[in-house]
Amino acid sequence: MGAAVGVGLVGLGTIGTGVAKVLRRNADVITQRLGFPLRLVRIADLDTVRDRGIDLSGIRFDADADGLIRDPEVEIVIELIGGYDAARRLTLAAIEQGKHVVTANKALLALHGREIFAAAARRGVEVAFEASVGGGIPILRSLREGLAANRIASIHGIVNGTTNYVLTEMEKTGEPFEGVLKRAQELGYAEADPSFDVDGIDAAHKLTLLLAMAFGAQLTYKEVPTEGIRGITPLDFEAAAEFGYRIKMLAIGRERTGADGRRAVEARVHPTLIPEGSLLAKVEGAMNAIAVHGDAVGRTLFYGAGAGELPTASAVVGDLMEIAREVRRGSRGRVAPLSFLPDHLEPLPVVPLGELTGRAYLVFQAADRPGVLGQIASALGEHGISIESVLQKPAAAGAAVPVLVFTHPAREAALRRALATIDRLPEIAAPTRLVRIEEEL
């Protein structure tokens, strides 16, 4: 058996504790697969007092992260402190020390990925980040290696467990967003400040990593049009169900040709109506799934827990094992971290939402007066939008009536112009909502 590879862990929170657990309890199978052990030699966390309910005997544990990355016994550093600045500083310092880094921090990579990957390439060390998208699902590895022979056509991911949990609960209980979110916060499925999740920022972070892997597209998450789920109402689930759809928060990427004939990508995060018969529609609660369509492989789907102590630790330790193999076999740099070699990553233009063509679900808030539906239909028709179905639910006396419209495929720019006209009508009580429909799943 070969000598152990020494590992240092910075950040002993939920995931860090999971990593320590998995390394200890699965030490036998890990060694049987690697041919040598992984040894957690050192942990750094500001809180060295709290009892995490794990056995840390034999592991040096203090608050000295800088000492950890300088420790010659540490060959691989696990960064689990989260956030941007401190994580960036630590990661770059570890790389500078010639240490390989494993991280679960998608925010860090979405913001500072370019700098970090470049520093790692210069120093000849690995940066692994499977845990940053889809938790325990080996989706990044699959894009980078298993599906590497494919030209990827599209990606549709449920990559944020919080929003999927909230949407699932809203659908199940018929309760509005706020109440379900509050319960999710009490149960620990949502953060006290839920914006990062429910407004789609976390999903956009993850999508930028998927876009690089799938299309070689080098984008920042701010280039990804992002809409959250705060506007979704119980009525939307009813209407969706009536027409054979469910509502999921999706991160979508698609290979496209831009108006100038050059390569471009579709990239967007928003609540989406998807066919209830699709596998993605069956992904419930806090689970994640990523559907990948490749030109050779066809349609695939990868499903599993997108977060949580042990699922995330599964991915972190999987990365540790991969790097440890490369350390022992001298094969650093075997695989490009973002699947495409750095020369072939390029800042592809994102197709503007207005140029997308698809079906849409529209929610008008109309005064309960004769002729309003006619006005809506005429305005849509004038902009070339044709209606597939209309659903009008009774309203309380005097209240605005929700008019629900499913359109035939239409260009989003035309749709937006029609909605701008309609929303100026005195009979329309509130801005019209538009939820996009994805059929091909």
Added chain:
Amino acid sequence: MGAAVGVGLVGLGTIGTGVAKVLRRNADVITQRLGFPLRLVRIADLDTVRDRGIDLSGIRFDADADGLIRDPEVEIVIELIGGYDAARRLTLAAIEQGKHVVTANKALLALHGREIFAAAARRGVEVAFEASVGGGIPILRSLREGLAANRIASIHGIVNGTTNYVLTEMEKTGEPFEGVLKRAQELGYAEADPSFDVDGIDAAHKLTLLLAMAFGAQLTYKEVPTEGIRGITPLDFEAAAEFGYRIKMLAIGRERTGADGRRAVEARVHPTLIPEGSLLAKVEGAMNAIAVHGDAVGRTLFYGAGAGELPTASAVVGDLMEIAREVRRGSRGRVAPLSFLPDHLEPLPVVPLGELTGRAYLVFQAADRPGVLGQIASALGEHGISIESVLQKPAAAGAAVPVLVFTHPAREAALRRALATIDRLPEIAAPTRLVRIEEEL
């Protein structure tokens, strides 16, 4: 850009043609991911005349497989001739020549895997076989690397597209097995001799590979209790649906402790009732999916096309890319082919079916006489089997009445003893059928 890695292809059938297509049309993305091209330098097939509709310009193409494996330009040999003997000979000869081998041949590996992997280890070459299970789904790679930190608890796979297609069609149309099989043969979804698929042999082959990867269990497929789908009737789908189940042909592996307290595995292939709400139940037609339950990651599922020209080629070329990387990076032997190092593969005992405990669906063919149901129920009760629900459908006058019983969890040995007693009753017209139920999916 680095120098090309030379590839030789033996067997230009459906999958071989797919491989040639993918290597040509995706040469750009393959090179952008690898940093060097893969070059298909030579093809061998007995039929050098048939037009496969692909451009083979620049590739030497003849019937000389032995010449191909000796060709110094060929660094990696793709074995796609199928079957046992010729494939074994060719694979061992290629290894002997110091060539790496990529194969899609699960039958070969299920029968001669031990010999082939040992020869490759001795010679220091790689044998890759992602395409042999689940077609284009990167399931083997995920077990070997992405989920490598896990102690795998169980695997449930729909790994044979033909049987899944037949079962899906039977359910959809209400037609009996024979008619659906005939149509599947006409459409090319089933072979002229369908036994390999519909009797579960192909699935058992694939399961032996999954068992090694997941549990380090070294079994031959003959040790896997295997039942085909020929006995399934349209009535079974109706009864299953009535109680919230669908019927899928599953390959099942589970970590167990044997009666002697030592490690053992559950390993079996048979049609199975599974909850209609599970993701596996939604896998339709010729698609495949493998559910893997790991102690850290929890429940995961990998879905995609399990066969076909391009999906299988996706996996073959993915393997080529992996080996090509290792050739160029000098990291041969980076990962153990069966996930566990050879020392940690062991011929674990298979838990006998009689020792399994689970719910079952039973189909009795009873004479239409008073008291028969009572006799059945008494005989079950005497063996400690308790009934959860009974469904009795009307029969044509004089014909045997199917009595459908769903049991509570029972030990299969007890159940078999009860059925033996019942089948001796004069009122029972045909041997009772038993279909196992898997709840935890």
